[in-house]
Amino acid sequence: MTDNNMTMDEFSKAIDASFSTFKDEGAQAWENVTAYKESQTNLTVTVDGIVNKGVIAQVEGIRGFIPASRLALGRVEDLNDYLGKEIQVRITEVDEEENRLILSCREILREEAEAAKKAAVNAVAVGSVLEGTVESLQSYGAFVRLSNGLSGLVHVSQISNTRIKHPSVVLSEGDAVTVKVIAVKDGKLSLSIKALQEDTEAAEAEEMEKIEIPEAESISTSLGDLLKGFKL
Numbered sequence: 001m002t003d004n005n006m007t008m009d010e011f012s013k014a015i016d017a018s019f020s021t022f023k024d025e026g027a028q029a030w031e032n033v034t035a036y037k038e039s040q041t042n043l044t045v046t047v048d049g050i051v052n053k054g055v056i057a058q059v060e061g062i063r064g065f066i067p068a069s070r071l072a073l074g075r076v077e078d079l080n081d082y083l084g085k086e087i088q089v090r091i092t093e094v095d096e097e098e099n100r101l102i103l104s105c106r107e108i109l110r111e112e113a114e115a116a117k118k119a120a121v122n123a124v125a126v127g128s129v130l131e132g133t134v135e136s137l138q139s140y141g142a143f144v145r146l147s148n149g150l151s152g153l154v155h156v157s158q159i160s161n162t163r164i165k166h167p168s169v170v171l172s173e174g175d176a177v178t179v180k181v182i183a184v185k186d187g188k189l190s191l192s193i194k195a196l197q198e199d200t201e202a203a204e205a206e207e208m209e210k211i212e213i214p215e216a217e218s219i220s221t222s223l224g225d226l227l228k229g230f231k232l
Contacts, residue, residue, distance in 0.1 A: 029060035030096040037091040042108055045089055047082045055082050057089070062101050064091070070104035073113065118187035121150055126181050129196065134175040142167045144179055144191055152189030154179060159193050 036043060036059070045064070049056035054067045066089060068076045076082075093102035132144040132152075141155040154177075160170050171177070183190035 026061075029062055030094070032060050033062060033091055033101060034094050037094050040090055040107075042088050042090060043103075044086055045103070047085050047087060050079045050083055055079055057087075057103060059089075059091070059101065059103070063099075064089075064101040064103045066103045066105065070106045073106065073109050114187075117150070120148075121187050121189055122184060124148075124150070124181055124184055124189060126184055128181045130179055130181065130191075132177055132179055132191075134171050134173050134177060136173060137167045137171060139166060142171050144177060146179075146189075150189060152179070152181070152191040154191045154193055158182070158191070158195065161194055161197055 035041075043059060045057035045059060047055045047057050047066075051065070054065055055071065057064050057066060066087075068079060070092075071079075071082060071087075087105055088108050089103040089105050090107055091101065092104045093100065095101075130146045130148065132146040135143045135145045135151065137143075139156070141153050142159065143151055143153055145151050154167075156164065156167055159167055164170060177193060178196060179191040179193055180195040181189055182192045182195055
C-alpha cells in the first residue's frame, strides 16, 4: 500500500529501489546457474515449451534450451512427448550477456546407463556358463554379446587349446558360442572358450578313472568259465 503522505521524491526513490531489487534478483539467478554449471549439479526441471530442434525449461526463472540431441541417448522421434514432463538436466553453457542458457540430459543418462551396466556385470558369477554371439574380432581377442545382453572379451589365449595367432583362425563374426566367465573386474567380463574344453576333458578323464579294468587273472578265469560249456 502506498503511503499517502509520501512525497514525489520519496515515491520516485521507492520505485528505483524496487527496480534495483528486481535487477539484483536477476543477477543472483545468473550467479546461481553459473554455480550449477561449475559444480555440474543435477537439476530437476519441467519442460514447458517446444521449439525448433529442442525444448524449453526454466531454471531460476531463466529460460533454458535443451537441444533434441541432448534429451536422450538415442534419437528423439517426437519432442511433444516431453511437454510437461519432469526431467533431470545439467547446465552446459551460461552466457548472461546473450541471455543464453543451454541444458542437457545426456550426461546424466549416460552415467546412469553405465552404472546400471556395471551393476549387472558385477552380478554375474565367476564360473557361469553362458551362450552368446561373436560381435567383433580384434587381434587380441573376440568380443561376445551374451544372451543376458552384456558383452565380454574372450582373450586370444582363451579361445583354443592350441596356440593361435588371431581369433579369426577359429571364430567368425556372428558365430554362436558357449563361454565360461573366468573373471569380473572393473565392470568388465573376461570369458573363455578354452576353459570349457578343459572342463570337458577333465570330466572325461575323471569318468575314465572310475572305470575298473579287470586284472589278467580274472579275465582268464572268466574265459575258462565260458569254455566249460563247450565240448571239443
